[in-house]
Amino acid sequence: MPSAPRPDDPAVGHLSRRRFGQLAALGLAGAGAGAGSFGLASPAAAAGDDAQAHYDRARRLAGNDPVLRALASALAPERGEFPRPSAPAPLKLFDNLAFLSAGWVSAMAVLTEDGIVLIDALTSPAEAESVIVHGLRELGARPETIKYVVATHGHGDHIGGAQYLADRYGARVLMTPADWDLVARTDPDHAPARDLDIADGQRLTLGGTTIHLHHTPGHTPGTVSPVIPVRAGRARHTAMLWGGANPPGTPAELRTYLTSLRTFRHRTRRAGADVELSNHPNDHGLQRAEQLRADPGGPNPFVLGRRRTDRYLAVMESMLRGRLADAS
Known part of the structure; x- marks a missing residue:
């Protein structure tokens, strides 16, 4: 059973008694503020901002x-x-992390x-079963x-098999309130039945493993990016997964996306993230998986180290600043 948080934990002090009771029964506890926290100003494209300079950087x-x-x-x-x-x-x-891929997602x-x-x-009940x-x-x-x-x-390529797994195995489905609303509005025929809400900074604990779920809106209003403890033998690592790989197109949405990215970068630094993961093949991930499969005793190519993991997010930020300058 998932471990329950303590009621006196300051990280869950903002929850109502009723909501805390619901979360504690499931081993869930919220922590942290919204995606624009830590005093990070909302990014904006300055007049005359050179998009190409950001891309070049x-x-x-x-x-x-x-x-x-x-x-x-x-x-x-x-x-x-x-x-x-x-x-x-x-x-x-990793010993405690399986990669289950349909190729493009x-x-x-x-x-x-x-x-x-x-x-x-993944995308559908059939894919949930086969993959x-x-x-x-x-x-x-x-x-x-x-x-x-x-x-x-x-989006359908990430939730299409969720109801199948809930029906077959009794799995509980978690999503942010904003994206529960999104799927109810845009894809009600394929949406899973509304179940558990994710709060920003929430901790999900099962079997002694605690995953941190950070709200990073921009790709969708309720995108979540997890930070996951992983292990390989005696080695312990911290993995981060940016939840919404494809940036939006409008300046307002891009500014939201960038603010989320800056906050998530701060949080991954603080967590000591040294592993990068993606839910789409935009990060050389499929090639790295084959490299690991071919040489399981060699260095794990998903362990980038802290500086390189942070540089990954810096590259993303610069590319997004170029996209914002182009769109403004």
Whole structure:
């Protein structure tokens, strides 16, 4: 069973008694303020701001790093749709983290002693069965122990299999209120039944593993970006996953996206994040998975280290500032 937070924990002090009771029963506790916190001013494109200068800076930051170069390329204004590569075989990226991919969109399964927390649910019940359920079994994990499905945001390629998993295994589905509203408005026929809300900074604990869920609006109003503890043998790492890979198009939405990114960057620094993950193939992730599969005893290519992980977010910020300058 998930561990419950203490009522006197200052991190949950802002919750109502009724809401705390609901969360405590499920091992959920909110912490932190909104995505514009930490005194970060909302970014704006200055008059005469040179978009190309931002793009050039991002590419200088990326250098010859294949992960950072892939990100800069994915965020370039001339980029089209995400590529549609073939689905890779399932793979454990870490002892407690499984990669379950349809190729162009992926889910992550956090494996704990008391069950599984699934990050995203792919596009459909059929994909949930063929990629997630079969993939977990292939890796020696038990899909019937899926306790939670965390939706990074309310687009169909991330929530399409959620209701199937809820119906089949009793999994609880979590999403921010803003994106529960979004899917009810835009895709009611495929939306999972409304279940648990995610608050900014919320902690989801299962089997001694605590995942932090940060509200990072911009891609959608309720996008969430998780920070996940992972391990490989005796080594312990902290993974971050930016929840909304494709930036919006309007200046107002881009400013929101950038504010979220700046706040998330602050939080990942504070958490000591040294691993980068993505739910789309915009980060050389599929290639790194195959590298790990081919050489499981070698250095894990998903462990970037703290400085390189932070530089990943710096490249993203510079590319987004260029996009904002272009759009303004």
